[in-house]
Amino acid sequence: MIAFFITFFGAVVLLFIGLNKRESSFSIFAAGILFLSAFLCVASKFGWCNFGILESWVPANMMQFSPEQLLFMGLLSFLTGFIILSFRDSDIIGNDQLALMMFSLCGAYMMVCYQHIVVLFLGIEVLSIPLYVLAGSKKDNIYSNEAALKYFLMGAFSTGIFLLGSAFIYGGTGSLELELMGIKPSFMHAIEGMPIPVLINAGIILMGVGLLFKVAAVPFHFWAPDVYQGSPNRTTVFMATVVKISAFIALYRLLNTFVGIKSNWSGWLSILATITILWGNLAAMIQQNVKRTLAYSSIAHAGYLLIFILIADGTNAWILWFYGLAYGIASILVFSISHQLYNTNKDDTFEAFNGLAKSSPIVAIALVIGVLSLAGIPISAGFVGKFYLFSFAWQSDPMLVCTGLVGSALGVAYYFKFIKHAFLKVGEKSPVIKDRGILIFLVLIILMAGVFPWILLRTFF
Amino acid sequence: MEVIIIPFIACLCVSILGKRNNIWLSTLFSSLPLFFVYQYFQHLDSSGKWISLFDHAWISDKIRFTLAFDGLTGLMLILTNMLVPLIILAGIRNDENQVKLTALTLFMQAALNGVFMAHDGLMFYIFWELALIPIYFITLTMSGKQAFKITLRFFLYTFVGSLAMLASLIYLFLHTADHSFDFESLRAVELNLNQSIGVGAGILLAFLVKIPILPFHSWQADTYTEAPASGSMLLGGIMLKMGLYGILRWYFPLAPESIAFFQPWIIGLSVAGVLYGAIIALRQKDMKRLVAFSSLSHVALIAAGFFTLSAEGIEGGLLQMFVHGVNVVGLFLVIEIIERSTGTRVLGELGGLAKNNRICMVFFMLVALGTMAVPFTNGFPGEFLLLKSLYAYNHNLALLAGLTIIFSAVYILRMVQFSMFGEGKKAMSPLSWNEILAFVILAVGIVGIGFMPQIIIDMVHKSVLIIATWISEANGILS
Numbered sequence: 001m002i003a004f005f006i007t008f009f010g011a012v013v014l015l016f017i018g019l020n021k022r023e024s025s026f027s028i029f030a031a032g033i034l035f036l037s038a039f040l041c042v043a044s045k046f047g048w049c050n051f052g053i054l055e056s057w058v059p060a061n062m063m064q065f066s067p068e069q070l071l072f073m074g075l076l077s078f079l080t081g082f083i084i085l086s087f088r089d090s091d092i093i094g095n096d097q098l099a100l101m102m103f104s105l106c107g108a109y110m111m112v113c114y115q116h117i118v119v120l121f122l123g124i125e126v127l128s129i130p131l132y133v134l135a136g137s138k139k140d141n142i143y144s145n146e147a148a149l150k151y152f153l154m155g156a157f158s159t160g161i162f163l164l165g166s167a168f169i170y171g172g173t174g175s176l177e178l179e180l181m182g183i184k185p186s187f188m189h190a191i192e193g194m195p196i197p198v199l200i201n202a203g204i205i206l207m208g209v210g211l212l213f214k215v216a217a218v219p220f221h222f223w224a225p226d227v228y229q230g231s232p233n234r235t236t237v238f239m240a241t242v243v244k245i246s247a248f249i250a251l252y253r254l255l256n257t258f259v260g261i262k263s264n265w266s267g268w269l270s271i272l273a274t275i276t277i278l279w280g281n282l283a284a285m286i287q288q289n290v291k292r293t294l295a296y297s298s299i300a301h302a303g304y305l306l307i308f309i310l311i312a313d314g315t316n317a318w319i320l321w322f323y324g325l326a327y328g329i330a331s332i333l334v335f336s337i338s339h340q341l342y343n344t345n346k347d348d349t350f351e352a353f354n355g356l357a358k359s360s361p362i363v364a365i366a367l368v369i370g371v372l373s374l375a376g377i378p379i380s381a382g383f384v385g386k387f388y389l390f391s392f393a394w395q396s397d398p399m400l401v402c403t404g405l406v407g408s409a410l411g412v413a414y415y416f417k418f419i420k421h422a423f424l425k426v427g428e429k430s431p432v433i434k435d436r437g438i439l440i441f442l443v444l445i446i447l448m449a450g451v452f453p454w455i456l457l458r459t460f461f
Numbered sequence: 462m463e464v465i466i467i468p469f470i471a472c473l474c475v476s477i478l479g480k481r482n483n484i485w486l487s488t489l490f491s492s493l494p495l496f497f498v499y500q501y502f503q504h505l506d507s508s509g510k511w512i513s514l515f516d517h518a519w520i521s522d523k524i525r526f527t528l529a530f531d532g533l534t535g536l537m538l539i540l541t542n543m544l545v546p547l548i549i550l551a552g553i554r555n556d557e558n559q560v561k562l563t564a565l566t567l568f569m570q571a572a573l574n575g576v577f578m579a580h581d582g583l584m585f586y587i588f589w590e591l592a593l594i595p596i597y598f599i600t601l602t603m604s605g606k607q608a609f610k611i612t613l614r615f616f617l618y619t620f621v622g623s624l625a626m627l628a629s630l631i632y633l634f635l636h637t638a639d640h641s642f643d644f645e646s647l648r649a650v651e652l653n654l655n656q657s658i659g660v661g662a663g664i665l666l667a668f669l670v671k672i673p674i675l676p677f678h679s680w681q682a683d684t685y686t687e688a689p690a691s692g693s694m695l696l697g698g699i700m701l702k703m704g705l706y707g708i709l710r711w712y713f714p715l716a717p718e719s720i721a722f723f724q725p726w727i728i729g730l731s732v733a734g735v736l737y738g739a740i741i742a743l744r745q746k747d748m749k750r751l752v753a754f755s756s757l758s759h760v761a762l763i764a765a766g767f768f769t770l771s772a773e774g775i776e777g778g779l780l781q782m783f784v785h786g787v788n789v790v791g792l793f794l795v796i797e798i799i800e801r802s803t804g805t806r807v808l809g810e811l812g813g814l815a816k817n818n819r820i821c822m823v824f825f826m827l828v829a830l831g832t833m834a835v836p837f838t839n840g841f842p843g844e845f846l847l848l849k850s851l852y853a854y855n856h857n858l859a860l861l862a863g864l865t866i867i868f869s870a871v872y873i874l875r876m877v878q879f880s881m882f883g884e885g886k887k888a889m890s891p892l893s894w895n896e897i898l899a900f901v902i903l904a905v906g907i908v909g910i911g912f913m914p915q916i917i918i919d920m921v922h923k924s925v926l927i928i929a930t931w932i933s934e935a936n937g938i939l940s
Contacts, residue, residue: 378588383590395635457521
């Protein structure tokens with residue numbers, strides 16, 4: 001709960017004191033707030049400090065702060081801090097974008113620790129509304145406007161569908177509380193062997209679809225490439241990491257309630273996972289634009305995470321946490337490098353990477369490590385994440401794991417385009433890369449999580 | 462542990478030092494692990510078991526970072542840590558890529574040592590993949606027009622193979638009693654025939670691509686030809702052996718029930734590969750390409766020897782693995798030196814090089830004799846044992862595979878003749894000290910093993926016997 005307060009009031013303060021000042025001077029302040037809230041989340045998980053008073057303000061059937069949720073909140077706030085640090089544009093006046101991003105993060109927190117569908121709904125809205133503004137924040141750019149409109153329309157529809165689903169669930173189970181609504185259908189399924197009412201099945205599907213829109217799973221992904229391409233880079237990476245991970249946590253907690261009737265929803269979800277992995281990877285192979293490629297790659301990663309939703313049993317949420325960390329950090333790294341190259345070249349095709357290895361070898365190595373982590377090649381965090389995921393999924397669904405492995409092999413083909421352009425092509429301009437320190441720090445996180453995952457997981461879980 | 466850490470630290474030092482780096486110093490650092498390998502040998506007891514030297518929890522409590530050592534591992538470590546210093550000493554050109562190639566080669570050495578010492582299935586997989594990354598960047602250095610295409614094909618081939626192996630290893634891992642990736646736990650899993658065939662197919666695919674056995678070979682010739690010399694040496698000298706080592710160390714013990722199913726196929730394909738590689742090598746004009754195909758032919762014979770499942774075949778194969786590493790590195794080194802001073806390696810444009818560089822000619826002839834398996838050179842005992850074991854398995858196949866002795870004499874002598882003798886079209890500059898030193902060490906290897914092959918066979922004998930017992934326990938084929 002303390003994370004909420006800090007993030008929210010930090011954003012408000014930022015809006016007031018930073019009006020009409022250059023944004024870059026305040027980004028360290030914003031990132032500091034976010035790291036502080038991440039730290040406090042972890043601290044209250046370990047019981048170093050106690051904010052019981054704050055937490056008692058919220059009824060326990062609305063929101064709950066279990067250790068697992070605290071770690072997820074910490075992860076999201078940590079990632080947002082890095083997003084703000086690694087995208088510091090000096091030419092933006094006003095801190096509205098930073099503040100909006102932090103408001104949006106508050107929505108993500110709600111999606112993590114909801115206990116009631118109404119809170120989840122509020123969370124989705126609080127998360128999305130600042131994003132509609134952020135997506136269109138390059139006002140003179142037509143693509144940015146397109147992105148904002150598309151994201152808004154799609155978001156509005158998906159929330160509508162989600163609401164319809166929750167109404168059905170209420171009709172079928174008589175409750176919207178997370179702990180109560182799963183009881184009736186599992187009881188009916190397990191003990192009496194009765195068929196589950198259509199209302200409940202339809203409700204689960206509709207609510208799932210509403211969240212799958214947010215994570216951009218195929219076939220609800222059509223907005224993603226356009227919106228990712230049009231939005232400013234910082235917003236894109238926020239959508240690709242924090243929004244996606246928080247929507248997955250919400251989906252995981254929602255479907256985990258209905259784990260008793262898993263056979264009713266696992267079928268269509270595994271089909272969706274298969275086509276998401278395959279389509280995401282295949283479509284990414286033919287893209288020329290870096291942001292579109294990364295958009296499709298994030299769709300493919302959504303597919304891998306759907307495998308997690310299928311194997312989740314309430315005890316293995318740490319897989320999602322680790323995968324989210326690995327995927328988030330690597331995405332921020334690659335997006336940040338491509339953003340800085342874009343600032344030099346004004347070119348967002350792969351040509352922008354030409355000659356990077358000659359002009360700044362350290363950045364090229366950082367790029368390679370980020371890309372290898374996204375592709376899931378050993379000693380990067382991405383490999384360990386995929387390994388945990390696939391080894392846990394193998395028992396229940398070997399076909400899905402094989403699809404995942406095929407997807408990883410396909411992924412190499414387009415992730416290596418980055419390496420090809422950075423190492424083989426000759427570039428005309430030598431790009432200016434600022435913030436090398438942060439890039440190196442991100443690389444270190446990837447390598448540490450890849451080489452010593454056990455230490456990390458044992459400390460936290 | 463030292464043999465992995467030292468090259469890795471050396472790699473970091475070289476990257477930091479950059480142009481100030483001295484080639485002798487990096488050679489010294491990369492040969493330091495040999496000393497530790499000698500120390501590891503002192504730990505061995507008479508049972509020949511694979512003993513663990515280092516053990517620590519890693520990815521989880523049961524997926525541990527375990528390094529183990531026995532005679533078989535020792536042989537591979539000697540091969541790696543003997544060849545890598547030579548590659549750094551003489552195989553890397555003194556140009557703008559020198560630092561990069563040296564650093565990547567050292568990185569590769571660390572990864573290869575990890576592959577050969579890994580006692581944990583996942584760790585083996587991780588080092589296996591890790592070895593792929595430096596070699597990918599080494600081959601990418603030679604920026605021909607096709608470089609990206611060729612290297613990507615190489616990477617994808619091996620990556621798909623590795624993923625299949627990972628799937629098999631995870632399958633075994635889930636069936637272990639204590640949910641562990643440890644070699645012994647994986648081996649203890651009881652599989653029925655169908656399961657074993659499935660698991661075995663996955664593991665074998667990774668190794669067959671790496672060796673490569675016939676239908677999976679199409680990445681090989683292009684990659685060898687396009688890569689810089691150090692890359693070709695690493696690939697041909699050491700990386701191919703990863704596949705053969707993997708068959709012996711991981712495939713045979715983990716899925717022994719499926720060996721009988723795969724045996725005729727692999728031996729058939731290998732013998733086909735022996736002939737195919739040799740016949741194509743006859744027609745090559747580019748010397749590197751010629752060596753690539755000759756290596757395809759020689760290595761296929763080793764795989765066939767392994768799959769005869771006789772102790773002679775396996776021990777002969779291991780001997781030949783070591784010998785082939787030395788010979789291929791020697792051949793690529795001579796070709797590299799010729800190319801460095803004349804600017805070409807196409808047979809038609811060369812000739813008469815012996816006139817102004819006799820040392821090179823003598824050494825080239827020596828390596829050629831070793832590759833042709835002339836008695837008292839290192840190639841002979843291994844090839845003899847391999848053909849003998851193949852003869853015991855099937856007479857006709859042994860006759861076919863025996864043709865390789867004639868073919869290899871033809872293509873190797875053709876290569877020596879067209880480059881060294883005859884009309885002089887190009888002249889060669891004299892050798893530098895580091896090249897001569899590399900030649901001398903390799904020459905000692907060629908002649909020494911030719912006279913005393915028993916040293917290597919003794920080194921691996923106990924490990925081979927243990928593996929052979931496991932195979933025969935599983936299906937009783939072994940004679």
